[in-house]
Amino acid sequence: MSEYLMILIGAVFVNNIVLVKILGLCPFMGVSKKLEAAIGMGAATAFVLTLASGASYLIDHYLLVPFDLPYLSTLSFIVVIAGIVQFTEMYIKKTSPVLYQVLGIYLPLITTNCAVLGVPLLIAQNQMEYTLLKALWFGFGSAAGFTLVMVLFAGIRERLEGADVPAIFKGSAIAMITAGLMSLAFMGFAGLTK
Amino acid sequence: MSMLHKFHGGVHPPTHKEQSTRTAIATLPIPAKLVIPFHQHVGNIAKPLVQVGDYVLKGQLIGMPEDGISSAIHASTSGTISEIGMQVVAHASGLPDLCATLLPDGKDEWIPKTGMDFRSAAAADVRQVLRLAGVVGLGGAVFPSDLKLRAGKHKVKTLVLNGAECEPYITCDDMLMRERADEIIKGAEIMRWALEAEQVLVGIEDNKPQAIAAMEQAALASTDDIKVVAVPTLYPGGGAKQLIRVLTGIEVAAGVRSTEKGVQCFNVATAQAIYRAVQFGEPLVSRIVTITGNVREPQNLEVLIGTTVQDVVDYAGSLPDTDGYIMGGPMMGLPLPGATVSIVKAANCIIASSPKIFPAPPPAMPCIRCTRCAEVCPAELQPQDLYWFAKSKEFGKAQEFSLFDCIECGACSYVCPSHIPLVQYYRFAKSEIWSRESEKNSADAARDRFEFREYRIEREKQEKAEKLAAKEKAAAEAKLAAAKLAEAQAATSVTPPPMTEAQAKIQAAIEQAKLQAAAVKPKNTEQLTPQQLAEIAEIEARRAHIHELASTDTEPPNGHDKNQ
Amino acid sequence: MTSQELKDIFYNGLWKQNTGVVQLLGLCPILAVSSTVVNSVSLGLATTLVMTISSATISPIRSAVPNEARIPVFILIIAVLVTIIQFAMNAYVHPLYLVLGIFIPLITTNCIILARIEAFASKQPPLQSAVDGLAMGLGLTAVLAVLGGFREIFGHGTLLSGLDLIFGASAKSLVITVVPDYHGFLLAILPPGAFITLGLLIAAKNYMTLRATENEKKRVIPVTATA
Amino acid sequence: MSAFFSPFISKPDSVSAIMLKVLLALLPGIALYVWYFGPAILVSISLASITAVATEAAMLKLRNRPIAPFLKDNSALLTGWLLALSIPPLAPWWLVVVGTAFSIAIAKHLYGGLGNNPFNPAMIGYAVLIVSFPVQMTHWIGPHGLGEVELSFLQQLQYIFSSVLPEGIKFDAVTMATPLDTLKTQLHLALPVSEILTQPIFGRLAGHGSEMVAVGFLIGGLYLLATRIISWHLPVAYLGTLFAIAGIFHLVDPTHYVEPLFHWFSGAAMLGAFFILTDPISSPTTHKGKLIFAAGAGLITYLIRVYGAFPDGMAFATLLMNICVPLIDAYTQPKVFGKKEGKS
C-alpha cells in the first residue's frame, strides 16, 4: 500500500513529469493560456498517458522481451500511442461532441507530447520493478502530475493577463520564467520519496 | 421591534452634517432664469409640449411622459419659454441634453390645482396622478414613483421609508423630517394604501435624534402601523438594499426587485412629494437642496427645479477658493461640469469643493491585494479582483466576479491604501460591457436581416424563374402556331422593360440632382416624417408577409423571426 | 528552387519562426539537455538530421497515406529514423549517448518535427521540405547552443566541457574556463535555470524584433513624407 | 476639482505606511537576534537593503516607471529584510546580493513590480540561494556561548567581505548546523528525540537562542494582527496545521517525532506565519482561501522538515502554495450580497 502511495507522490510531486523531468513541455506551454483549455488538455493527456503506459507495458512484456526485441521499443510504443490518440479523437468526436468541443483541437497534439512516450520508456527501463498494475499506476501518477501543474500554471497565466509585465516579457517569456519558478518551488519536494 | 440586522462592511467617513443643520429650511427666491431639462428621471425622455415663446404657469405640464418608464416635466414657475435646445446638464459626461429655458415673470402663478381623496379613488388613478405630477424618487435613483407603487405579482408586506441619509454633508432629508414629518407620514399612508402593505418602517440613522423624535411624534398621529427605527450610522446604510437588510433581515440580490421579497423602499422626500401631489395636486416643481462645503452659510434651501447651481451657491455665499461643485455627497456624488447646470430632481445636495475640503488624492499605486476594500464592500464583492479585471479590460471575468452587483457606493475607494479610483474602473467596465452588449445585439439583428435578405433574394429569384418557366411554357405551346413571334416574346420577358425605363429616367434626373446636392445641407434622418414612418411600416409589413410565407413553405433562415 | 526561396526558408527557420523562441515547440530537449554546449549541439544536430530526412521522405509519400492513418504512419517513419540514429550514437559516441539518455528516443516526439511535417512537408516538394527541415533543425540547434552556453557559463564557469565525450579524453584540453575560481551558480544547470534562461532568451529575441520594427518605422516615415 | 470622480474623500493611509509598520514589527525579532547571535545579521540586513533599493530603482528605470513613489513604498526594503533574515548571518556578501537582486529583479519586476508578482520575492531569493549554494546557506553562527570559537564583529565583517578567517580558525569551528538541521541529521543516525534534545544547542522549546528570536517575531506578528495589517486567518491556520500534524506524529511515536512546539519555535515558522505567508500580494484574498493556503503551507512545511531534503520547509511551502493562489482565489469566491444559499 505505502509503496503505491510512494509511487504516486513520486510521480506527481517529487519527479513531476513536467517541472522536474522536463517532458511534455510543448502542450504545457502551448495550451495553458486559458484555464478551461488546460483542464481539457490535462484530462485528455492523462487519459492517453495512462492507457499508453498499460499498452506499452503489455507490448514490452509480452512481445518485445520474449522475442528479444528491446530495440523496437520506441517504434512500437509510438505507433501504439499514435493509434490510441487517433482512435480516442475519432471516438470522442462521434460520441460526445461536447467533450470534443473541449478537447478536440488538443487531441492530435498528444501524439507529439514527449511525456506520453517518455513515461512508457521510463517504465520499460525499470522493467524489473514494475508489474502491470504498478506501470498503470505510475502512468496515472505522471499523468496526474502533468494535469496538476498544467492547471495550476494556467491559473497563474490567467492572472498574469492583468499584470503590468514589461512588454518584451509579455506572453511566452514570462510564462517560461513562471514555469522556472514553479520548477524551483517543486524542488522543495526533493527527498520526499527516497 | 425585532432585532436590527447587519450588513457586511461599511465605513465611517466623517459626516460634516452639523454645518448645514444650523438654520431652518429657507426658500430660494425665484431666480432670473430657469433651465429645465426634459430628462430628469431614469427611462425615456419626456416629449416637449411647449414651444419657444409660450407662456406657462407654475406647475404646467411642459414634458409629456413617453411610453414605458418615463415621467412628466413641469414649469417650475410662471413665465415665458425663451429657448428649447441642447444645454449642458448635470450629467457625468458633461454633454448637453434637451432643456427648456424659462424666464419667470415673478408672479409664481399656479395652474389650477385639484387635490383628491385617495381613499375613495382607484389605486390606478392615484398612480396616473403621480405620473403626470412628475414624482420620481428623490433619494437618488429618480425612478418614476408611480411604477414603484404598482403592487405587482408579489404581495408587498413591508414599506420601508428611507430616512437614513448616510452620505456625509447631506442633510436635506434630516431637515425635511424635522420640519415636515407629518407630510411625510401622510405620504407614507398613501403609499401603504397603494401597495396594500401591512407595515411601514422608517429607517433613520441614529445620528439624527431630532429627526427621529419628530418622525415618531408624527407617526403616533397615524392610524397605520408605522414604526420609526433608529439604525446605526454606517455608510452606506441608506442604500435601499442595505436598509432593507438592516430593518427586515431580507437580502435583495442585484437584479432582483425588492417587491419580489415583499418589501418596497422609498425616500422620505419622495413620500412628502407624493403627499403633496395627491392631496393638493401639486406637481414636483421644487425640492430641498443642501448647499454646503466651501460656502459662507451652509444650509438647506427649497429650490425650484431648473434653478442654476450658481444661483444656489450665490445665495449661500460663495467663497473664492472654490474649485468645483459636487452634486450629491462626497462618496457617490457627481462632479458638475460647471455652475451653469441646473438643479434637477435628483439634486439633493450641492457641495462647493475646495482643495482644503477635498485635497487631491496622492497618485494611485498598484493594488497590493490588502483586501481592505473587500472588508468594507456592502455588496460582499471582491473589489480587488474586479479592479484587476477591469484594469486589464477582461470584462467577461469582471462580470463573472459579479461586477453588476456593485452599487458604486465608493466604500472600497475610500479605504484603499493605494488610493486607486476603484469605482471609476467599475463604471468604465460597466459602460463598456453595456455598449458591447448593445453592439452584439445589433450585430445579431444585422445577421438576421442579412440572412433574411439572402433568403428573400433567393426566393425572388426562384419566383422569377418560375414565372419565366411558366411563360416559356406558354410560349412553347404557342410555338406551334407562330414560332418566330413566340421567340421574340420569350426574349422580352427576360429583360423586363420597366428596368430599362427606370434607368433612362435616372440618367435624366442626374443633372438636376447634382445641382441640388451642392445646394442642400443634409438633415437628420433620425427625425422621420410621419409619411416616412408609414412607409417604413409598410415595408415592415411586407417583410412580415414574406416571413410568414417563409416559415410555412421552407425552412426559415436562422432566427429571422426575432426580427419582428 | 530559387535562392530567394532558400533564403526565406532559412530566415524563417533560424529567426522568424524559430522553434525554440517563437514557436515554442521542441521544448523538452531544449530545456532538458542544454546544460552544456556540447550536449546541446549534439542533440540539436541529431534532431536536425532526423528533421531533414523525415521531411524529405514524407513529402513524396504524403498522398499515399489515408487520412486516418496519417499521424501513425508519419510518426512511424520518424521513429524509425530516430532509432537508427540512436543505434549509431550508441555504437560510435557511446559516452555522449549515455549523457543524452532518454532524450534520444524522445526526438521521436519532438513536437517540432511533426509540426513541420504537417505544416510544410505535407504541402511542398521534397527538396524544399528537406531544406525546411534543415533550417528548422539548425534554428533549434542554435537556440540549444546559445542556451547551453549561457547555462554552462553561469552554472560552471566553463564552456565546451564534455567535449571529451565525443572526441575522447584528449579533447579535455579544449575546455574553456571562462570564469576561474567560480562558485558555480547551480540554479542555471538545474531545471528552473533552464526555464528562466530560455525565458530571458525569448525576451531578448522580442527586444531585438521590437527594435527592428521601430527602426523600420523610423526608416519608413521619411520615405512616405517625401513621396 | 481635486479628484475627478467620486468618492472625493479617502481614508488617510498608504502603502508605504503599511510596509513601514511591517518593518517595525520585525524589530523585536531582529533585536533578539542580535542579542543572542551577535550583530552580524545587521550587516546582511544592510547589504540586502542597499541591494534591494538599488535593484528596485534600476528596474523601475529600465521599465520606464516613476522611481520616487515606488522607492518610497518600502516594499523592496521589506523583501530585502525578510531575505536577509533567512540567510545565515555569516554568509559571504555576494550571497546576499545575488539573492536580493534575483528577488527584486526576476521575481518582482519581470512580473510588473509591486502588486503583480505571483510568487513571494523573498522566498524566491531564498530558494534560489539554497539550491545554488547549499554549503553557504547551511552554515549558521551559533548563539553566544555555544560555538567552539566566537569571532569578534570585525573578524565577522572581514569574513563576510573577503572570506578570510583569522589564522588557525576553521570555518567549521565558527559555524554550526541549525537546530532543525541537527535534529534531522541525528535522527538519521537513529538517535531518539529525547537524547538529541539534551544537547546544548537546544533550549527550552527549540533551539537555544533561536527560540527567543521566534518569540520576537511572534510579538511583532501580534502587533501586525492588532493593527489589522494582517488578518488572523493565515497565521492561525498555518500554526494550527503545523501543530496538529506535528502533534499527531509526536503522539504516535515520540522517539522519532519532536513535539509540536518545537516546530513552532524553530526555523522560519514564526517569521513565516506572520511575515511571509501574509505577503498580501502573493497570498489569496478570500478568507476561506487564506485558510486553505496557510493550512497547505503548514502541511508542506512539516513534510519537508521531516521527510524532505531541506532542513526547513517554510520557503518551499510558501512558493508551492503561491502556485495555487489563483485557483484558490477563483474557487473560494464568497457568495455576494443577496445570493447566499439558505437565505431568502
Place this chain on the structure above:
Amino acid sequence: MLSALLVMSGIAIVLGAVLGFAAIKFRVEGNPLVEKIDAILPQTQCGQCNYPGCKPYATAIAAGEADINRCPPGGEEGIQKLADLLGVEFKPFGGETNAPKPKSVAFIDENTCIGCTLCIQACPVDAITGAAKQMHTIISQECTGCELCLAPCPVDCISMELIEENISNWKWKYPVYALKVAK
C-alpha cells in the same frame, strides 16, 4: 529480423484495422467552428475582408484559408477574440487590409435622392426604405456602416456620418492611471 517484422506487422495490422474501422464508424459531418467564428464577426457585412459577407469569411477562416486579421469593423479586439478562439497568435492589421475606421452610419440627402432604388439593392441588411421613384431614407439603428450603398448611388447623395457622442451612448472613460513616466 523475422520476429521483429512479425511483431511489428501484428501491431500494424491491428492498429490499421481499428483506425480504418473507426474512420468510417465515427465519421461526423459539418463544422461547428463556423458558427462560433461568425458569432465573433461584427456582422457589418461590408465585404472589406474580400468575402461577400461575414459568414463566408467565417467559413474561410474555419477552413484555414483566410487570416484572422481581415475584418476592419471588428477591430483589434475582434482579432484578439478570434485568436483566442482558434488558439493562434494575435496578428495586427496590415498588408492589404484596411485599418478599422470609427463607427459611422450612412446618411441620404433626401433632397438630392432621385429614388433609383440602387442603394436598396446594395444594402446587405435592408436598412434603406423607400419605394421606386420616391426618395429614400436610412433607418440609422439598422445601418451597420458598411458603405456598400455609397458606390451605387448615381447622384452621390449618400454620405457617411460619424456617430457622435451624446448622453445616451456616452461611456465612462478609463481612469487616468499614470504608471509610466510622463514624457
Place this chain on the structure above:
Amino acid sequence: MRRTLVKAAAHTALNVLFFTLIGTSLLAITYLETKDGIAKSEQEEKLKLISQLLPRSSFDNDIVSDTVKLPADTLLGTRAPSKAYRARLAGQPVGVAMEVIAPDGYSGRIDLLVAVKADGSVAGVRVVTHKETPGLGDYIDIAKNDWISIFGGKRLNDGKDDEWQVKKDGGQFDYMAGATISPRAVIKAVHKAMQYYNLHHDELYANPVVAKLAQEEKK
C-alpha cells in the same frame, strides 16, 4: 455497411502494414549492423570504469565477461541481484569489482563499484550514479573531487569497526564540513561490502567464465 467497414479497415491496415514493414526492416538491418559496435562500446565503457580501480596491466582476462552474479544481500545493500567483475592474472585471482548500493545517501541511493584486491585491501571505489546535492554532497563523485580515493589500501581490521566512520564520529575518514551524510553512507556501504567480500571470498572467485557464456549472461 458491414462490407465497407471491413474494406476500409483492411485498406488502412494494409497501408499501415506497408510502412511498418519497410520501417521495421530498415530498423532491423541497422540494428544488426550496429549491434556489435554497440556491444563493444558498452564493454569498453565498463572496462574504462573498472580499470580506474584495477589497473589494466594487473590482469589479463576478459574482465567484462568474467562476472559472477551476486544475489541480493543486505551487506551489498542490494534488493536485486547485482554483478561482480573478476580480475585474474594468468588464471590467478587479482581482485574483484562488486556492484554495491549505499541505500542511505542524502537524497536516495548511491550506486557504487567497490574493487577489492585479492589480499583483502580496497583497490578503489567509484560512485556510478548518485542523486546527492550538487555542490554539497556530490564530492563523493570522482568527477567533482577525489575524496573517494581515500579508500585505497584500506582493510577490514577485525575488532576495529569504529574506524570505518567519518572523523566527526570518531572514525578515520575525512569528510567535507556541511555534508556528512553522503560520505557516511558511502563509508558504511564500502565497509559492508568488505565484510561481504570476506564472507564470500571463495564464491566470488569460483567458476571462471569463458567469454561465450558471458554473452549469454548479458541478456
